[in-house]
Amino acid sequence: MSAKNKPNEIYITRIYDAPVKTVWAAWTDVEQVAKWWGPRGFTLTTHSKDLRAGGHWNYTMHGPDGTDWENRTKYFEVEKYSRLVYDHGANETQPPLFRVTVDFTETKGKTKMEMTMALATPEAAQETKKFIRKAGGDSTWDRLAEHLGKETEQKEIFVINRSFEASRELMFDLWTDPKHVAQWLPPTGMTMKYLRADIKPGGSSLYAMTNGEMTMYGRAAYLEIQRPEYMKYTQEFCDENEKLSRHPMAPTWPATMLTTVKFIEEGPKQTRVNITWEVVGDYTDVEMQTFMQARPGMSQGWGGSFEKLEEYLQKI
Numbered sequence: 251m252s253a254k255n256k257p258n259e260i261y262i263t264r265i266y267d268a269p270v271k272t273v274w275a276a277w278t279d280v281e282q283v284a285k286w287w288g289p290r291g292f293t294l295t296t297h298s299k300d301l302r303a304g305g306h307w308n309y310t311m312h313g314p315d316g317t318d319w320e321n322r323t324k325y326f327e328v329e330k331y332s333r334l335v336y337d338h339g340a341n342e343t344q345p346p347l348f349r350v351t352v353d354f355t356e357t358k359g360k361t362k363m364e365m366t367m368a369l370a371t372p373e374a375a376q377e378t379k380k381f382i383r384k385a386g387g388d389s390t391w392d393r394l395a396e397h398l399g400k401e402t403e404q405k406e407i408f409v410i411n412r413s414f415e416a417s418r419e420l421m422f423d424l425w426t427d428p429k430h431v432a433q434w435l436p437p438t439g440m441t442m443k444y445l446r447a448d449i450k451p452g453g454s455s456l457y458a459m460t461n462g463e464m465t466m467y468g469r470a471a472y473l474e475i476q477r478p479e480y481m482k483y484t485q486e487f488c489d490e491n492e493k494l495s496r497h498p499m500a501p502t503w504p505a506t507m508l509t510t511v512k513f514i515e516e517g518p519k520q521t522r523v524n525i526t527w528e529v530v531g532d533y534t535d536v537e538m539q540t541f542m543q544a545r546p547g548m549s550q551g552w553g554g555s556f557e558k559l560e561e562y563l564q565k566i
Contacts, residue, residue, distance in 0.1 A: 257375065258370065258375050262366075262388075265360055266360065266362075268402045269360075270361045272361075283296070286390070289385055290386055297309060303328050304326075320342070321339065322340045323338060324340070338367070352364070393409075395409040406541065406542055407527065413522045417518065418515045418521045421478070422478035426481065428447040451475050486506050500544075502536050504531075504537040505531060505532070505537075506530050508527070511523060511525050512525075
């Protein structure tokens, strides 16, 4: 929770690599919003929209399990390129769940989105926060980042964020010290061992992951590392001799991935990890399609690693 926010409020902030007019259009144009609104796996049907103070947005969220969620949003403030204030979660059978305020500010071509969700009580805020996380609601803002990447640069990316109760310095160490990384990064059911690790700009690493029956090897090349702010590296599957190979269960997965990890301070002992994945190097249309269609699976994979990281934080 931000220091300026009240106990009954949930605060979310993101910085998008797009001008505010582009971000505003993504939020307010019904054709664009249908491409990213809601958790991964959800789709959206807008029935009517009147974007003005006193206006409305009536829409249905379609869950991946077939459940429909009816929403009747009422707008209280609409300041073009600057602010939206509206109620969320109302329908014919229930009142709004909370009041949302979204502020947009542009600096050097990037847009900062600050969202505050105000609930009736601190207890309601905590329960809603748990529900949002369980439902994958935070992936909505990751999907927006992916949509903006497509709109501004015609680039397909995968984005995921997770906040941890740890200082930025500690979180940076957990990502750059091999003895820490091996404890939480491998997928559930697998263990990881570094065969070589030189995690610094210009350095590289070779590692093995196994579930006891199958062993996969991978290598990383570290392009940029700035303590405690970010790191950027490429990843490739390979064999034990570092010859380039493919994922044994996904032969059309792209050969080379670029990973950018940002460590964003949200408080003295809270850090948000922001990960961007993109395909680089030579790739085919089929491989790009594989990447695009795998976003839900990537969310689950990273989510599993994040759960292990949270458990590991309790042990150190």
